[in-house]
Amino acid sequence: MKEFDLIQNLIAPLVRFDGADGLTDDVSLLPRFDGAAVITTDTLVENVHFRSADPLYSVGQKLVRVNVSDCLAKGAKPKFALLNLTLPNSMSDQQIRDIMGGVSADLTYFEMSLIGGDTTSSPTDLVVSLTVIGECAEGAPVRRSGACVGDDIWVTGTIGDSGLGLRLPPAEVSVFPDLLQAYLVPSVPDSQIAECISLYANSSVDVSDGLVADLTHIVECSGVRAQISLSDIPVSDAADRYLDRSEATLRKEDLLGFGDDYQCLFTAPQSVRPVILSWASENAIRLSRIGKVLEGQGVSLLGADGQPLRIVNGGWQHETNS
Amino acid sequence: MKEFDLIQNLIAPLVRFDGADGLTDDVSLLPRFDGAAVITTDTLVENVHFRSADPLYSVGQKLVRVNVSDCLAKGAKPKFALLNLTLPNSMSDQQIRDIMGGVSADLTYFEMSLIGGDTTSSPTDLVVSLTVIGECAEGAPVRRSGACVGDDIWVTGTIGDSGLGLRLPPAEVSVFPDLLQAYLVPSVPDSQIAECISLYANSSVDVSDGLVADLTHIVECSGVRAQISLSDIPVSDAADRYLDRSEATLRKEDLLGFGDDYQCLFTAPQSVRPVILSWASENAIRLSRIGKVLEGQGVSLLGADGQPLRIVNGGWQHETNS
Numbered sequence: 001m002k003e004f005d006l007i008q009n010l011i012a013p014l015v016r017f018d019g020a021d022g023l024t025d026d027v028s029l030l031p032r033f034d035g036a037a038v039i040t041t042d043t044l045v046e047n048v049h050f051r052s053a054d055p056l057y058s059v060g061q062k063l064v065r066v067n068v069s070d071c072l073a074k075g076a077k078p079k080f081a082l083l084n085l086t087l088p089n090s091m092s093d094q095q096i097r098d099i100m101g102g103v104s105a106d107l108t109y110f111e112m113s114l115i116g117g118d119t120t121s122s123p124t125d126l127v128v129s130l131t132v133i134g135e136c137a138e139g140a141p142v143r144r145s146g147a148c149v150g151d152d153i154w155v156t157g158t159i160g161d162s163g164l165g166l167r168l169p170p171a172e173v174s175v176f177p178d179l180l181q182a183y184l185v186p187s188v189p190d191s192q193i194a195e196c197i198s199l200y201a202n203s204s205v206d207v208s209d210g211l212v213a214d215l216t217h218i219v220e221c222s223g224v225r226a227q228i229s230l231s232d233i234p235v236s237d238a239a240d241r242y243l244d245r246s247e248a249t250l251r252k253e254d255l256l257g258f259g260d261d262y263q264c265l266f267t268a269p270q271s272v273r274p275v276i277l278s279w280a281s282e283n284a285i286r287l288s289r290i291g292k293v294l295e296g297q298g299v300s301l302l303g304a305d306g307q308p309l310r311i312v313n314g315g316w317q318h319e320t321n322s
Numbered sequence: 323m324k325e326f327d328l329i330q331n332l333i334a335p336l337v338r339f340d341g342a343d344g345l346t347d348d349v350s351l352l353p354r355f356d357g358a359a360v361i362t363t364d365t366l367v368e369n370v371h372f373r374s375a376d377p378l379y380s381v382g383q384k385l386v387r388v389n390v391s392d393c394l395a396k397g398a399k400p401k402f403a404l405l406n407l408t409l410p411n412s413m414s415d416q417q418i419r420d421i422m423g424g425v426s427a428d429l430t431y432f433e434m435s436l437i438g439g440d441t442t443s444s445p446t447d448l449v450v451s452l453t454v455i456g457e458c459a460e461g462a463p464v465r466r467s468g469a470c471v472g473d474d475i476w477v478t479g480t481i482g483d484s485g486l487g488l489r490l491p492p493a494e495v496s497v498f499p500d501l502l503q504a505y506l507v508p509s510v511p512d513s514q515i516a517e518c519i520s521l522y523a524n525s526s527v528d529v530s531d532g533l534v535a536d537l538t539h540i541v542e543c544s545g546v547r548a549q550i551s552l553s554d555i556p557v558s559d560a561a562d563r564y565l566d567r568s569e570a571t572l573r574k575e576d577l578l579g580f581g582d583d584y585q586c587l588f589t590a591p592q593s594v595r596p597v598i599l600s601w602a603s604e605n606a607i608r609l610s611r612i613g614k615v616l617e618g619q620g621v622s623l624l625g626a627d628g629q630p631l632r633i634v635n636g637g638w639q640h641e642t643n644s
Contacts, residue, residue: 030359
């Protein structure tokens with residue numbers, strides 16, 4: 001596919017902002033907002049962030065979602081995007097249509113407009129970047145550093161599906177299609193979550209590195225300790241079934257280290273707990289309270305039996321086991 | 323080099339904007355401007371936009387300059403940048419320091435702040451993207467579409483050095499170091515040019531595809547014709563010497579198709595010609611008036627003898643030669 005055709009047929013139709021001049025100029029006007037806005041960028045690289053065999057449509061969706069997730073976790077709704085495509089010379093027209101189909105579907109789903117980008121054919125692997133501008137739902141973006149002692153710890157959706165999907169043995173793929181799908185296309189929370197986070201959260205991140213690792217970012221930036229309970233970690237029915245039948249090679253606590261969940265993880269004062277619960281109910285967004293913020297440092301995990309677990313040789317063990 | 327060290331030692335020091343939170347969060351605050359601002363992004367790929375043997379320091383500079391050039395041509399001064407690095411696993415720490423040294427030097431030179439980015443090690447070639455936000459010097463960005471019949475056509479700096487540098491036979495490199503350098507590190511005009519363009523230009527582009535190709539963008543978007551004179555095209559002393567001694571394999575008119583000049587090419591009403599000339603003199607910026615805008619379509623080139631040339635088989639010939 002010629003660059004001109006790619007831009008005219010597959011990229012320019014994603015522009016819904018007059019200031020981008022239909023991508024016919026060297027720049028776009030930078031969108032203006034009444035309140036605060038944020039900007040973020042993420043790159044996906046073949047054989048690093050996705051597998052060569054993954055459907056390209058889902059790679060396009062994942063590219064949008066990993067950036068959307070960053071905005072939502074800060075209390076901002078994604079609005080505009082710039083797309084950098086480095087396409088291997090060997091890509092067929094259909095493959096280009098596939099990846100752009102995924103980008104297009106998700107930009108539309110999240111009500112975003114493309115406003116710029118750059119496209120290159122290259123002798124290298126597929127490398128795609130997206131830069132996203134989001135508008136804060138209320139006030140300033142919610143940072144990692146505001147967690148206060150006494151805060152509740154909340155997480156959206158479920159944890160671990162994507163990590164299990166990535167690790168599914170080929171023979172299990174047809175038995176657990178939802179887990180593979182969660183790996184291919186992360187199920188980020190509905191954009192409404194930005195409103196909840198901006199209104200109520202003291203600190204927030206998205207779960208990309210793993211729930212414990214990302215919670216560690218919050219406690220380190222905030223100078224506090226977090227205690228979470230394994231039994232409160234939300235998992236999907238599919239993950240539950242998988243853990244039940246997988247002959248004990250994986251346990252629920254392993255899900256906390258997987259990453260790529262792209263859910264929002266935030267802390268909020270205990271006083272707003274009822275408001276958050278009723279907000280979640282009204283907006284039909286799954287929110288789970290998984291722990292609390294305490295004085296100290298680090299992240300502690302309480303096992304299903306209420307006893308503390310800690311990481312030994314990369315796995316969680318009862319503290320008394322050491 | 324570990325990602326943490328790379329970010330802390332080489333990337334975070336390039337942040338000079340509080341809203342970026344030292345790159346410790348998932349997003350940066352989007353900078354706000356009193357007037358209009360623009361956003362643009364460009365990717366450089368190894369073996370496409372630069373050669374594997376090119377010094378990495380200069381690749382870092384080129385990455386900044388190709389984006390700066392887009393801003394300046396629209397009458398905007400570059401202010402902020404987001405950097406996406408896809409670094410081959412095989413890159414040494416020194417090579418990473420080299421490319422970041424070039425990025426750092428030029429962000430400093432152009433008085434820009436980094437506000438975000440993403441870094442990945444990968445099994446692929448080097449792919450680097452920069453997204454730049456620029457502030458319009460006056461009013462709105464200058465588009466490609468505003469050229470009017472009667473306008474003068476102006477270009478900054480000199481044309482062809484970069485293209486000659488790219489094509490230098492190895493034996494000539496030591497004889498024409500300035501040409502090689504112009505290819506490695508494009509000499510974009512001083513940022514002050516944004517003021518001149520925003521004040522006086524009707525239409526503007528940067529010269530990346532080649533002077534005639536980029537002028538064609540202007541005339542097509544504006545619905546006019548451009549006539550330029552070969553004898554008015556500014557070339558450097560080095561280019562002059564190269565063309566003189568290169569045994570007629572290249573002629574001056576070939577320089578108009580080379581590209582990668584990253585100069586500003588704009589049209590402005592004849593009435594402001596004296597103002598532009600005195601502005602150029604006061605600001606010590608080389609500006610050349612190379613032609614005029616006429617009714618019709620396409621780009622015509624008058625040869626040194628005043629006779630029209632046209633492109634035949636990829637080269638310029640007198641129209642009567644056909």
